[in-house]
Amino acid sequence: MSNEIDQQQLYSGPDGNSPFRGLGGLLRQNIKNLTPYSSARDEFQGEASVFLDANENAYGSPLVQAYNRYPDPMQYQVKMRLSQIKGVPARNIFLGNGSDEAIDILFRSFCNPGVDNVIIVPPTYGMYEVSANINDVKLKRVLLTEEYQLNLEGIAEAIDANTKLIFICSPNNPTGNSINRDDIETLLANFNGIVVVDEAYINYSRQKTFIQELTEYANLVVLQTLSKAWGLAGLRMGMAFASEEIIEVMNKVKPPYNINEASQTLALQALANIEQVNTWIKETLQQRDNLVLTLKDMAFVLDIYPSDANFILVKTTDANSIYNFLVERGIIVRNRSKVELCEGCLRITIGTPQENDKLIETLQQYNA
Structure with a gap:
């Protein structure tokens, strides 16, 4: 199916002649009127030595x-360090308890329950649906599509006046591939709503970030997240990058x-070790290539899809x-065979050389 579509097909606004015009028509009314909780630390400026304000x-x-x-x-300190690394002002950064919190806040900010809708493009990350x-x-x-790319015509047909968000995971989970950049930009330029690009695996990708x-x-x-390439899954720290207006809403x-x-303290320590992370990324990509070459020769393998992530x-x-067979031998992978367009598929994370060797040895026993 061709991805050549009329720009007007994507536009969900009232007059049909201009794209996104700001958050005014997207925000829930109760969020517009919301007075956020004011913590004790929000109520003064400058330095202090005695804190008797928060009942600690x-x-x-x-x-x-x-x-x-x-x-x-x-x-503040974590955002300033991320600002240096990512090349984006701290005011354009939101930090959440994992990316899942950012996803949930986007729903709560922009989608009226029982009224509005969002679009996802399966197979994709499951938390969009859960949220x-x-x-x-x-x-x-x-x-x-069968090539794991956006069906722009189908998205255009799905959009209506109550469509607030479109979620696109790139590199995509569970398929591993990056989504065509031009297609994402087509949505951004013509959709009168918010396009969320989830780049949890961007550190492993050949594509540049949408930041x-x-x-x-x-x-x-x-x-984005510190859970994958940065190895901080146990800390639960996700990032959202957006306009200052959107970040203010999320905060x-x-x-x-x-x-x-x-x-916050441990994240700051980790963010000082970029060279270590880059070394691990290079090693992961080499291990991924080695694993793909070995698996291709096994009789039970029908296909291995191109990956821009730390899994295949x-x-x-x-x-x-x-x-x-693997579970019985203490090796856990992800069975994605019941997911649409992933029938018969296993998602395998790239481990250490020792873990990958054990996986290969075990699969060779199955293959035999």
Whole structure:
């Protein structure tokens, strides 16, 4: 199917002649009227030595590191370090308890329950659907093409006056491929709503990040995370990059202390070790190439899809049988065989050389 579409097909506004015009018509009325919680730390400027404002335990914590004080509600130091790394002003950065919090806040800010809808493009990350269901927001599914790319014509047909968000995961989970950049820009330029580009795996990709396009598209939200390449999944810190106006809305809706002090402190330490992370990325990509070459020779492997992530999607003759065979031997992969367009597929994360060797040895036993 051709991706050549009329620009007007994507536009959901009232007059049919201009794209995104700002958040005025997108925000829920109750969010427009919301007065955010004002924490004790929000109510003064400058430095202080005595804090008697937040009903904290002044004596400390029963730990080596003291955690008796509430953390910075806006995570200033972490955002400043991310600003240096990402090349984007701190005011354009939101930090959440994982990217999942950012996803949920977008639903709560822009989607009226029982009225509005969002579009996802399966197969894709499952939390978009979960968040939609939690927030009672209708979900419209437009399947990717057989090449795992956007069906722009199908998206255009799905958009209506109540479509607020479109979620695009690139590189995509579980398929691993990057979504065609021109297609995403077509949506950004013509959709009268917010386009969310989830870049959880961007550090492994050959494509450049969409963060560089924030000044070009006021309706763009880019999600990233410290859980993957940065190896901080246990800290739960996700990032959203967007216009200052959108970030202000997200900060207004979030809980006052959504990122704890330990996570902020450890994240700052990790962000000082870019060279280590880059080394791991290079090693992961080499291991991915090695694993693909080895798996291609196994009789049960029908296809291995191109990947820009730290995992591969492998089409097999019997995904359930292989999955159970591996589980019985203490190796866990992800069975995606029941996901649309992923029939017969296993998603395999790239491990250490030792873990990958064990996987290969075990699969060779199955192959035999």
